[in-house]
Amino acid sequence: xxxxxxxxxxxxxxxxxxxxxxxxxxxxxxxxxxxxxxxxxxxxxxxxxxxxxxxxxxxxxxxxxxxxxxxxxxxxxxxxxxxxxxxxxxxxxxxxxxxxxxxxxxxxxxxxxxxxxxxxxxxxxxxxxxxxxxxxxxxxxxxxxxxxxxxxxxxxxxxxxxxxxxxxxxxxxxxxxxxxxxxxxxxxxxxxxxxxxxxxxxxxxxxxxxxxxxxxxxxxxxxxxxxxxxxxxxxxxxxxxxxxxxxxxxxxxxxxxxxxxxxxxxxxxxxxxxxxxxxxxxxxxxxxxxxxxxxxxxxxxxxxxxxxxxxxxxxxxxxxxxxxxxxxxxxxxxxxxxxxxxxxxxxxxxxxxxxxxxxxxxxxxxxxxxxxxxxxxxxxxxxxxxxxxxxxxxxxxxxxxxxxxxxxxxxxxxxxxxxxxxxxxxxxxxxxxxxxxxxxxxxxxxxxxxx
Amino acid sequence: xxxxxxxxxxxxxxxxxxxxxxxxxxxxxxxxxxxxxxxxxxxxxxxxxxxxxxxxxxxxxxxxxxxxxxxxxxxxxxxxxxxxxxxxxxxxxxxxxxxxxxxxxxxxxxxxxxxxxxxxxxxxxxxxxxxxxxxxxxxxxxxxxxxxxxxxxxxxxxxxxxxxxxxxxxxxxxxxxxxxxxxxxxxxxxxxxxxxxxxxxxxxxxxxxxxxxxxxxxxxxxxxxxxxxxxxxxxxxxxxxxxxxxxxxxxxxxxxxxxxxxxxxxxxxxxxxxxxxxxxxxxxxxxxxxxxxxxxxxxxxxxxxxxxxxxxxxxxxxxxxxxxxxxxxxxxxxxxxxxxxxxxxxxxxxxxxxxxxxxxxxxxxxxxxxxxxxxxxxxxxxxxxxxxxxxxxxxxxxxxxxxxxxxxxxxxxxxxxxxxxxxxxxxxxxxxxxxxxxxxxxxxxxxxxxx
Numbered sequence: 029x030x031x032x033x034x035x036x037x038x039x040x041x042x043x044x045x046x047x048x049x050x051x052x053x054x055x056x057x058x059x060x061x062x063x064x065x066x067x068x069x070x071x072x073x074x075x076x077x078x079x080x081x082x083x084x085x086x087x088x089x090x091x092x093x094x095x096x097x098x099x100x101x102x103x104x105x106x107x108x109x110x111x112x113x114x115x116x117x118x119x120x121x122x123x124x125x126x127x128x129x130x131x132x133x134x135x136x137x138x139x140x141x142x143x144x145x146x147x148x149x150x151x152x153x154x155x156x157x158x159x160x161x162x163x164x165x166x167x168x169x170x171x172x173x174x175x176x177x178x179x180x181x182x183x184x185x186x187x188x189x190x191x192x193x194x195x196x197x198x199x200x201x202x203x204x205x206x207x208x209x210x211x212x213x214x215x216x217x218x219x220x221x222x223x224x225x226x227x228x229x230x231x232x233x234x235x236x237x238x239x240x241x242x243x244x245x246x247x248x249x250x251x252x253x254x255x256x257x258x259x260x261x262x263x264x265x266x267x268x269x270x271x272x273x274x275x276x277x278x279x280x281x282x283x284x285x286x287x288x289x290x291x292x293x294x295x296x297x298x299x300x301x302x303x304x305x306x307x308x309x310x311x312x313x314x315x316x317x318x319x320x321x322x323x324x325x326x327x328x329x330x331x332x333x334x335x336x337x338x339x340x341x342x343x344x345x346x347x348x349x350x351x352x353x354x355x356x357x358x359x360x361x362x363x364x365x366x367x368x369x370x371x372x373x374x375x376x377x378x379x380x381x382x383x384x385x386x387x388x389x390x391x392x393x394x395x396x397x398x399x400x401x402x403x404x405x406x407x408x409x410x411x412x413x414x415x416x417x418x419x420x421x422x423x424x425x426x427x428x429x430x431x432x433x434x435x436x437x438x439x440x441x442x443x444x445x446x447x448x449x450x451x452x453x454x455x456x457x458x459x460x461x462x463x464x465x466x467x468x469x470x471x472x473x474x475x476x477x478x479x
Numbered sequence: 480x481x482x483x484x485x486x487x488x489x490x491x492x493x494x495x496x497x498x499x500x501x502x503x504x505x506x507x508x509x510x511x512x513x514x515x516x517x518x519x520x521x522x523x524x525x526x527x528x529x530x531x532x533x534x535x536x537x538x539x540x541x542x543x544x545x546x547x548x549x550x551x552x553x554x555x556x557x558x559x560x561x562x563x564x565x566x567x568x569x570x571x572x573x574x575x576x577x578x579x580x581x582x583x584x585x586x587x588x589x590x591x592x593x594x595x596x597x598x599x600x601x602x603x604x605x606x607x608x609x610x611x612x613x614x615x616x617x618x619x620x621x622x623x624x625x626x627x628x629x630x631x632x633x634x635x636x637x638x639x640x641x642x643x644x645x646x647x648x649x650x651x652x653x654x655x656x657x658x659x660x661x662x663x664x665x666x667x668x669x670x671x672x673x674x675x676x677x678x679x680x681x682x683x684x685x686x687x688x689x690x691x692x693x694x695x696x697x698x699x700x701x702x703x704x705x706x707x708x709x710x711x712x713x714x715x716x717x718x719x720x721x722x723x724x725x726x727x728x729x730x731x732x733x734x735x736x737x738x739x740x741x742x743x744x745x746x747x748x749x750x751x752x753x754x755x756x757x758x759x760x761x762x763x764x765x766x767x768x769x770x771x772x773x774x775x776x777x778x779x780x781x782x783x784x785x786x787x788x789x790x791x792x793x794x795x796x797x798x799x800x801x802x803x804x805x806x807x808x809x810x811x812x813x814x815x816x817x818x819x820x821x822x823x824x825x826x827x828x829x830x831x832x833x834x835x836x837x838x839x840x841x842x843x844x845x846x847x848x849x850x851x852x853x854x855x856x857x858x859x860x861x862x863x864x865x866x867x868x869x870x871x872x873x874x875x876x877x878x879x880x881x882x883x884x885x886x887x888x889x890x891x892x893x894x895x896x897x898x899x900x901x902x903x904x905x906x907x908x909x910x911x912x913x914x915x916x917x918x919x920x921x922x923x924x925x926x927x928x929x930x
Contacts, residue, residue: 043831063706063707065706065707065708066706068706069706069826069827072827073826073827073828073829073832074832075832075835075836075839097706186672189672189673190672190673190674190675192673193673194669194673195669195672195673197708198708198710199669200651200710217668217669217672218645218646218650218668220672221637221640221641221646221668221671221672222640222641222643222644222645222646223641224641253732254732254733254736255514255516255517255519255520255548256514256516257516257648257649257729259649259651259710259728277710277728277732278708281704281705281728281732281735282705284732284735284736284739285705285735285739288735288736288739288740288743289739289821291743292739292742292743292746292817292821293817293818293821295743295746295817296813296814296816296817296818297810297814298814298817298818302818302821304818304819304821304822304827304828304836305827305832305835305836305839307839308839308842308843308846311839311843312842312843312846312847315811315814315843315847316847316850316851318810318814319807319810319811319847319851320851320854322806322807322810323803323807323851323854323855325806326802326803326806326807327803327858329802329803329806330799330800330802330803333798333799333802334799334862337795337796337798337799340791340795340798341792341795344788344791344792344798345788346798347784347788347791347795347797347798347801348781348784348785348788349781350798351777351780351781351784351801351802351805351914352774352777352778352780352781354802355773355776355777355780355910356770356773356774356777359748359769359770359773360766360770362747363747363748363749363766363769365747366743366744366746366747366749367744367747367749367753367755368755370740370743370744370753370755371755375520375524376520376523376524376755376756377524377755378524380494381524381525381526381756384526384756385526385755385756388526388756388758388759388762391759391763392759392762392763392766395759395763396763396766396767396770399767400767400770400771400774403771403774404774407778411785459806463802
């Protein structure tokens with residue numbers, strides 16, 4: 029009992045056993061004491077060397093369950109070290125949707141080889157799931173549904189269930205289909221329990237059910253689950269109404285977690301599946317690309333400053349103050365950008381309210397521009413005792429904050445239409461705009477005053 | 480059937496009805512056609528004027544369900560417009576954990592008044608939940624558990640359930656307690672269905688169960704649910720083993736969503752409950768604070784540049800190039816910062832692997848520093864044909880990228896120890912460090928060369 033409480037102790041034991049080299053003990057803890065999900069979490073939290081050591085100590089029959097709980101990057105790294113037989117073995121105990129998930133990571137030829145090792149029924153099921161994109165309802169669904177007919181009694185249903193002796197995980201509903209295998213409703217398990225045995229399925233089944241079409245994007249599936257507190261939902265062919273499978277909350281939780289992580293990580297040019305403990309070489313290479321992209325935008329900003337070298341030469345205070353203009357624009361813009369990206373992710377922003385949003389951002393940008401331009405102008409005057417430069421920086425701040433607010437709101441909307449990921453590209457483009465506009469406004473105004 | 484598919488049409492109808500002023504039709508769609516969760520989503524996606532109008536059209540008996548699905552900010556806004564009676568009415572149909580959630584938003588005196596309108600049993604239940612912090616397992620739990628004794632047969636359990644006619648939502652397990660109300664295991668609903676009626680609860684109950692103590696932080700609860708694919712889990716008093724309540728996946732999904740949103744929004748100085756369509760005045764005021772904090776750090780960076788005015792006066796190219804040094808440091812640092820903050824949030828980073836992580840970040844910072852310092856030095860030479868300045872910027876880039884990587888990794892770890900939210904404060908402190916170090920390294924080196 030109370031596994032949660034003892035787990036911490038087990039992990040402490042494991043650490044001690046690993047350090048003292050008591051590998052037999054480590055193996056026992058990994059394979060019997062801890063759950064596969066905990067082992068997966070341990071692997072994700074370990075640097076490469078420990079990770080290799082731990083993986084080698086995991087028994088073959090547990091590999092599949094552990095793999096299933098790992099992030100994509102680690103799955104790919106481990107699967108690519110395994111032979112086709114090992115992969116096929118590891119997958120033999122998993123649900124179809126989980127097998128499909130893992131297979132999608134492997135090269136196409138290896139996937140085909142693994143599929144040939146399976147019996148024809150399993151293969152057909154997995155191929156059905158694989159035929160849908162990974163990020164669609166079809167790719168999320170499981171084909172192991174328990175179906176019943178509407179005209180039988182609960183007594184019969186119970187007898188049928190007792191013969192089977194077990195139900196798939198996360199079964200909160202039995203799915204009711206007619207003779208042509210068309211979906212017509214759900215029979216909640218809880219209703220079976222509280223109803224009399226001679227009631228028919230039709231009498232208590234629920235026909236006002238949220239159904240999901242196989243091509244629905246997974247983020248939309250997640251929104252339906254979140255809004256309607258679902259544990260599972262049937263996937264139904266849009267045209268024929270045939271039942272294709274069902275989606276369960278455990279897989280949806282992963283979609284929610286990944287979707288939310290995606291915005292956060294993308295804004296820093298990282299992948300949501302980024303391995304926290306990837307080796308230095310791999311990490312350096314990836315981050316170098318992002319730094320390179322940002323370097324281009326930094327050079328662009330420098331080029332703008334370069335246009336006004338003569339002015340800076342005359343008034344060196346400009347060089348001292350110019351980062352303030354750029355930085356205030358960057359901060360204001362990224363606030364709007366983040367708000368809009370989050371709003372898009374949870375489905376708040378649509379064509380009917382964009383107009384209001386842009387208008388509000390304009391007002392916010394203008395009022396904060398005015399407020400902070402006064403503060404900055406006064407501070408500048410106190411510092412340099414130069415009225416002209418104080419006015420110039422004040423005006424530049426207003427211009428840049430209004431542009432920043434509008435850019436922060438417009439960019440993600442335009443990018444979404446162009447199918448560019450706003451979380452990934454938005455920040456870079458926004459900073460370029462606020463830097464360029466900020467330097468141009470500040471130095472350009474100064475140049476025309478100090479000619 | 481297929482509510483998901485028709486919903487879009489209903490929303491289109493609603494929009495048309497709203498525009499044409501057909502309020503009776505809008506009222507019907509809001510109260511009968513749409514689910515409370517959909518109405519909540521609609522309110523969250525509406526600008527203030529439409530929002531007011533829609534809220535007034537919602538029938539009183541639906542207000543509670545709709546409120547429950549709104550974000551904290553909107554809940555607070557609407558609850559504060561309602562009288563004590565209206566609040567008490569709205570809450571009468573909700574689960575105890577949801578009522579507690581709503582009450583936590585109200586001022587203490589109003590909460591007390593609402594509690595006095597309830598019957599003593601409900602009040603006791605809600606006060607039990609309210610006695611725990613909102614972000615703990617106790618604050619998440621629901622007290623409506625269905626318990627059974629271990630020595631009865633399934634036949635008896637079924638008879639008992641049929642008498643009750645309904646089970647609380649998300650009931651996947653009955654909770655097994657002994658005579659002293661101590662928790663001893665769970666009886667999965669699915670096992671009741673597939674087992675014979677003369678089996679006793681003890682024979683098929685599951686005693687290897689994850690239990691949660693009432694003071695466990697909600698983020699840790701979410702990790703347990705995610706890792707072990709739970710639908711519900713019992714909350715048990717740590718010392719007495721008495722059953723206190725249970726936590727269900729629908730509330731945990733909200734914790735996961737909010738936790739992930741928290742990191743994203745905090746990094747832009749926003750709240751995870753931020754209302755996308757808050758009025759301009761409210762939005763301006765909040766963002767002004769964040770801009771003010773960042774202005775202080777921007778002035779700090781300017782002050783550093785100010786120290787080197789003499790040098791910039793001699794070599795104006797320094798002013799042109801200095802944003803590149805600061806910007807590359809900021810980008811590199813924020814990549815590390817984001818990775819570590821995410822790693823902390825999902826529980827990957829602990830005292831046993833910090834050392835490895837810092838070491839890796841040092842290597843990554845150094846190798847990317849060397850790589851990009853060469854590129855930047857070459858570009859600078861091509862631009863200004865000045866060998867000295869090219870070498871100076873190259874060295875400054877290496878220094879700033881190493882400092883950025885170490886700061887990005889150290890800051891969130893130190894802040895977590897000091898109980899400061901790294902997602903909120905990390906970015907500001909990091910940028911200050913990379914700006915100050917970048918300008919100091921670049922202009923300081925230049926000053927010593929060009930003396």
